[in-house]
Amino acid sequence: MNVRLDDVDRKILKAMQRDASQSLDDIAREVGSSKTPVWNRIKKMREGGIIGQQTVLLDAEALGFEACFFVLIRTSEHEADWQQKFLAALQARPEVQEAHRLAGDIDYILKVRVQNARAYDVFYQALISEVRVFNVTALLSMEEIKSTVALPL
Amino acid sequence: MNVRLDDVDRKILKAMQRDASQSLDDIAREVGSSKTPVWNRIKKMREGGIIGQQTVLLDAEALGFEACFFVLIRTSEHEADWQQKFLAALQARPEVQEAHRLAGDIDYILKVRVQNARAYDVFYQALISEVRVFNVTALLSMEEIKSTVALPL
DNA sequence: AATGAAAAGATTACACA
DNA sequence: TGTGTAATCTTTTCATT
Numbered sequence A, B: 001m002n003v004r005l006d007d008v009d010r011k012i013l014k015a016m017q018r019d020a021s022q023s024l025d026d027i028a029r030e031v032g033s034s035k036t037p038v039w040n041r042i043k044k045m046r047e048g049g050i051i052g053q054q055t056v057l058l059d060a061e062a063l064g065f066e067a068c069f070f071v072l073i074r075t076s077e078h079e080a081d082w083q084q085k086f087l088a089a090l091q092a093r094p095e096v097q098e099a100h101r102l103a104g105d106i107d108y109i110l111k112v113r114v115q116n117a118r119a120y121d122v123f124y125q126a127l128i129s130e131v132r133v134f135n136v137t138a139l140l141s142m143e144e145i146k147s148t149v150a151l152p153l
Numbered sequence C: 001a002a003t004g005a006a007a008a009g010a011t012t013a014c015a016c017a
Numbered sequence D: 001t002g003t004g005t006a007a008t009c010t011t012t013t014c015a016t017t
Helices: A007-018 A024-031 A035-047 A080-092 A117-130 B007-018 B024-031 B035-047 B080-092 B117-130
Strands: A051-058 A067-074 A096-102 A108-114 A135-147 B051-058 B067-074 B096-102 B108-114 B135-147
Touching: A007 A024, A007 A035, A007 B051, A024 A035, A035 A051, A051 B007, A067 A117, A067 B096, A080 A096, A080 A117, A080 B135, A096 B067, A108 A117, A108 B135, A117 A135, A135 B080, A135 B108, B007 B024, B007 B035, B024 B035, B035 B051, B067 B117, B080 B096, B080 B117, B108 B117, B117 B135
Parallel strands: none
Antiparallel strands: A051 B051, A067 A108, A067 A135, A096 A108, A096 B135, A135 B096, B067 B108, B067 B135, B096 B108
């Protein structure tokens, strides 16, 4: 499904990224339109998959997730079978918040959010016992300087 | 402000992470409580900063953001003054979705979301002209295997 | 394609158990 | 601390321009 977006659509998305709890009236006022057209545009963008999940951002530290690691992975295995298994392992683990397949000599990067360093080790041991990897480097975050899910529309 | 959380609070947070557009009634049913107590708990958690921004996740590719880079940065400068300037530069650039200060020999990692490789180069040139950095490695994402903001509560 | 009205549903506040 | 209820606001639909 392909949705063509104009300037008003983009403004709506911007407003919703910033605060998805606002009323239609507020969004309509902000983008210089009114309720019904804004509602129709949002509906279309939801159906077209442009707008996905509506969620809340929680305070990780306050909830006891005090450690965040970026994990660089090199592998020697590149068969479809191995990849399948690796992918399934990542999907199954909720502490993996992000996983990307990379270009270049590092094959994968993960972002892993856990309670503490011990919990990371448990995750790491479990992962390498499930799938063979050649080399793993863990980068420990000391400080989250910036964190946003907003696209720079 | 310190909020002590019980099992019901955690269930509420889980439900809201998954879908923040549900009604109070739906959440109350899911956690085995009713409207008013759930509303009071959510209010307290908002005030306590446990629950932050409410947002929508947008389809980056569909909106023309086809490139995602993880940028590893080493610097030789560690004065407060330099750090201040670097931090301000990152905050000011909307293409920087994440920035972490790291332990170990890599000092910073960034996640940068841009339209294409050219746009990354523009970002990169602008950044290194603003602040001195010793060494920069860009890892290009070929495929977003997994992406979630949900904490594994 | 936008406006406005009207029905259905959700949030917020508060009284009472 | 939870239940029920009532007022207010929001979403959703639809007729009309």
